[in-house]
Amino acid sequence: MRKQPAERNTHISSFYVMELLRRAKLLEAQGVDVIHMEIGEPDFPTPPTLVDAALKHIQTGEVKYTPAAGLPELRIKIAGFYQQRYGVTIDEHRIFVTPGASGAFLLALGVSLNPNEELLMADPCYPCNSNVATLLGCKTKTIPVAADTDYQLTAKHIKDHWTGATQGVLIASPSNPTGTLISPEELKQAIDTVDKLGGCFYSDEIYHGLVYDNQATTALEFSDEVFVINSFSKYFGMTGWRIGWLIVPEAFIEATEKLAQNIYIATSTASQYAALAAFDENTLTELENRRAEFAARRDFLYDNLLRLGFEIPVKPAGAFYIYVNCKKFTDDSHQFALDFLEAEGVAITPGLDFGSHEAHHSLRFAYTTSIAKMTVAMQRLERFINRESL
Amino acid sequence: MRKQPAERNTHISSFYVMELLRRAKLLEAQGVDVIHMEIGEPDFPTPPTLVDAALKHIQTGEVKYTPAAGLPELRIKIAGFYQQRYGVTIDEHRIFVTPGASGAFLLALGVSLNPNEELLMADPCYPCNSNVATLLGCKTKTIPVAADTDYQLTAKHIKDHWTGATQGVLIASPSNPTGTLISPEELKQAIDTVDKLGGCFYSDEIYHGLVYDNQATTALEFSDEVFVINSFSKYFGMTGWRIGWLIVPEAFIEATEKLAQNIYIATSTASQYAALAAFDENTLTELENRRAEFAARRDFLYDNLLRLGFEIPVKPAGAFYIYVNCKKFTDDSHQFALDFLEAEGVAITPGLDFGSHEAHHSLRFAYTTSIAKMTVAMQRLERFINRESL
Numbered sequence: 001m002r003k004q005p006a007e008r009n010t011h012i013s014s015f016y017v018m019e020l021l022r023r024a025k026l027l028e029a030q031g032v033d034v035i036h037m038e039i040g041e042p043d044f045p046t047p048p049t050l051v052d053a054a055l056k057h058i059q060t061g062e063v064k065y066t067p068a069a070g071l072p073e074l075r076i077k078i079a080g081f082y083q084q085r086y087g088v089t090i091d092e093h094r095i096f097v098t099p100g101a102s103g104a105f106l107l108a109l110g111v112s113l114n115p116n117e118e119l120l121m122a123d124p125c126y127p128c129n130s131n132v133a134t135l136l137g138c139k140t141k142t143i144p145v146a147a148d149t150d151y152q153l154t155a156k157h158i159k160d161h162w163t164g165a166t167q168g169v170l171i172a173s174p175s176n177p178t179g180t181l182i183s184p185e186e187l188k189q190a191i192d193t194v195d196k197l198g199g200c201f202y203s204d205e206i207y208h209g210l211v212y213d214n215q216a217t218t219a220l221e222f223s224d225e226v227f228v229i230n231s232f233s234k235y236f237g238m239t240g241w242r243i244g245w246l247i248v249p250e251a252f253i254e255a256t257e258k259l260a261q262n263i264y265i266a267t268s269t270a271s272q273y274a275a276l277a278a279f280d281e282n283t284l285t286e287l288e289n290r291r292a293e294f295a296a297r298r299d300f301l302y303d304n305l306l307r308l309g310f311e312i313p314v315k316p317a318g319a320f321y322i323y324v325n326c327k328k329f330t331d332d333s334h335q336f337a338l339d340f341l342e343a344e345g346v347a348i349t350p351g352l353d354f355g356s357h358e359a360h361h362s363l364r365f366a367y368t369t370s371i372a373k374m375t376v377a378m379q380r381l382e383r384f385i386n387r388e389s390l
Numbered sequence: 391m392r393k394q395p396a397e398r399n400t401h402i403s404s405f406y407v408m409e410l411l412r413r414a415k416l417l418e419a420q421g422v423d424v425i426h427m428e429i430g431e432p433d434f435p436t437p438p439t440l441v442d443a444a445l446k447h448i449q450t451g452e453v454k455y456t457p458a459a460g461l462p463e464l465r466i467k468i469a470g471f472y473q474q475r476y477g478v479t480i481d482e483h484r485i486f487v488t489p490g491a492s493g494a495f496l497l498a499l500g501v502s503l504n505p506n507e508e509l510l511m512a513d514p515c516y517p518c519n520s521n522v523a524t525l526l527g528c529k530t531k532t533i534p535v536a537a538d539t540d541y542q543l544t545a546k547h548i549k550d551h552w553t554g555a556t557q558g559v560l561i562a563s564p565s566n567p568t569g570t571l572i573s574p575e576e577l578k579q580a581i582d583t584v585d586k587l588g589g590c591f592y593s594d595e596i597y598h599g600l601v602y603d604n605q606a607t608t609a610l611e612f613s614d615e616v617f618v619i620n621s622f623s624k625y626f627g628m629t630g631w632r633i634g635w636l637i638v639p640e641a642f643i644e645a646t647e648k649l650a651q652n653i654y655i656a657t658s659t660a661s662q663y664a665a666l667a668a669f670d671e672n673t674l675t676e677l678e679n680r681r682a683e684f685a686a687r688r689d690f691l692y693d694n695l696l697r698l699g700f701e702i703p704v705k706p707a708g709a710f711y712i713y714v715n716c717k718k719f720t721d722d723s724h725q726f727a728l729d730f731l732e733a734e735g736v737a738i739t740p741g742l743d744f745g746s747h748e749a750h751h752s753l754r755f756a757y758t759t760s761i762a763k764m765t766v767a768m769q770r771l772e773r774f775i776n777r778e779s780l
Binding site: 018041110135167198201240 | 391392393394395396397398399402404405408431435436437438441444445448449450451452453454455456489490492493496500501502503504505507517518521522525526527557584585588589590591613615616628629630631632639641642645648649651652653654655656657658659660661
């Protein structure tokens with residue numbers, strides 16, 4: 001029998017944070033009080049309205065396959081949400097309910113990007129997206145981004161890096177790990193540029209809703225020819241339910257439906273019934289309260305990290321991450337994260353998990369934990385850096 | 391923007407049955423009493439023990455990501471099931487909980503088969519598997535199989551069709567659409583052959599448990615170097631929960647974990663908590679009762695289809711399908727299925743959905759509906775073929 005994994009797996013990077021997580025669990029098993037600031041998952045439970053909607057359906061026992069594209073009534077509700085929140089009209093047939101944003105991204109690339117075609121994305125960025133491209137035999141080119149463009153790709157980046165092999169551009173706003181947004185003008189220009197170049201534009205909008213200073217803009221405001229990836233995981237608090245959605249251009253509907261049938265049959269039925277309650281007024285009220293709490297945490301963490309001497313050139317406006325430059329303290333942020341965990345029991349994510357550009361000087365702090373816990377974490381961090389700088 | 395789907399999508403076949411399903415729904419909306427014998431989904435609800443286990447977890451609201459490989463306690467329970475049911479010992483670290491068997495198959499191929507490498511499979515077979523291979527840039531070669539080998543690939547098939555490009559063999563037992571099993575001897579020889587040829591062996595065991603004459607054999611009885619795909623959908627009645635599992639050889643554990651993290655993060659948490667109750671004695675008792683019911687249905691349908699003049703060269707021993715040769719009535723089974731639906735309101739699946747070998751002479755009947763309904767369906771079928779042959 002074959003004794004080793006297929007070649008593509010050698011190009012799929014591991015997450016450095018996994019090593020940290022394992023160590024954190026070991027420490028916890030030994031009784032250490034570990035504070036988790038590495039986790040990209042809201043600490044809030046799933047809103048009760050969603051839980052109730054799921055329970056009501058599951059109790060019937062009739063948890064059967066749904067259509068591959070999702071429950072028709074859920075697709076209609078998602079379309080209604082775009083109308084209400086963004087004022088854009090989306091034909092619900094362009095909306096596919098997917099097993100998380102991961103499923104949406106696999107579907108989007110699978111339906112639109114050929115092997116060896118290249119996808120442009122920012123560095124730093126969420127690493128799984130590039131690994132999914134690798135799975136499909138597509139190439140990715142990461143473009144170093146910095147504070148001057150809010151860590152977002154611009155039309156100029158796209159034009160400068162576009163080659164004969166390039167066929168797609170991925171923009172994530174709010175961005176993981178930087179929490180920064182692209183401005184509506186920049187987004188429009190980026191879309192127009194890709195449009196003229198004849199490529200595919202993928203807009204990762206999974207942190208929409210979790211925006212604290214100004215509303216995020218959907219790419220659909222500027223074009224019906226873009227792919228939009230979204231999720232019920234983050235704003236709607238449904239991580240473990242594995243449900244997201246993908247919006248495709250009209251011309252891709254048929255192929256997307258076929259591909260969905262083949263690669264995942266359908267999204268979890270209980271999760272879809274839960275999501276039917278996601279846009280109810282009660283749910284949205286609860287989610288807006290949580291958003292206010294996240295905003296307060298963002299401000300708390302931002303102020304404290306600045307106070308301690310970390311550089312944050314752009315105040316993050318969304319998601320639940322702050323990406324700091326730690327070069328004042330170390331040239332090896334990975335080792336810093338390991339040492340900090342060991343010495344103080346606080347887990348954070350090293351920059352290497354998000355690319356290579358300035359990665360050794362970068363750390364991601366997630367404010368997916370309470371201000372009370374972050375207060376302790378900041379005391380520990382202060383002690384740690386004071387000790388290190390002795 | 392790009393205006394048309396990526397090239398791979400032109401090689402991904404649509405399901406003919408979808409057209410039938412759409413028409414069936416339209417007829418139902420008009421008040422026609424349609425009997426569904428096209429559906430690969432048990433008509434039983436999810437067993438109450440599983441529903442209760444899910445409810446108990448969901449009620450906490452703490453529906454969070456699990457590890458990518460699945461809940462550790464579920465992996466241990468699956469390992470225990472192999473010990474108890476098959477007498478084989480599997481290290482639970484080789485077991486990955488997946489979003490359905492679809493997720494398992496994508497993971498298995500992704501981790502082991504390179505682009506342009508070729509996978510051998512039977513014709514007829516379940517079509518999604520070949521489409522997933524296409525998604526990854528792998529090739530498939532289907533080998534016509536017939537009654538003489540119970541519609542299963544044999545060691546001889548494998549040797550005869552192996553070329554420099556071949557690197558994998560997929561065997562599904564019980565098979566969809568034929569319901570036939572491979573014998574333990576043939577399975578062992580097939581595995582040994584692939585072993586000697588240095589390829590990968592994939593055993594699709596998703597219909598295990600739904601076997602009526604003799605116990606199905608797992609490929610793991612003969613080798614630790616095979617990939618085994620299984621599912622909670624069929625025997626355990628959990629279709630809409632989207633949960634299955636994959637067992638990989640030791641050398642592939644690390645790459646599989648990495649790939650799982652990247653392509654789906656984790657399987658639905660509620661589904662995993664439900665599955666924790668799948669191996670309880672109460673659940674298994676209920677499932678064995680259902681199996682007895684399926685066995686009675688199989689016998690009923692088999693006898694009736696033979697009586698009406700359809701050829702069934704091998705009595706199917708498992709799954710919930712009977713694959714008949716209908717050449718006595720038509721040379722175009724697809725048209726036959728469309729006409730039968732139109733005239734009599736019974737939906738069945740045309741052979742074309744499972745390959746090309748004798749597909750125009752083949753139809754799949756699913757006994758995922760009660761004997762009462764099948765009694766009516768058989769009356770309608772009798773009337774239909776008598777009218778057609780006038």
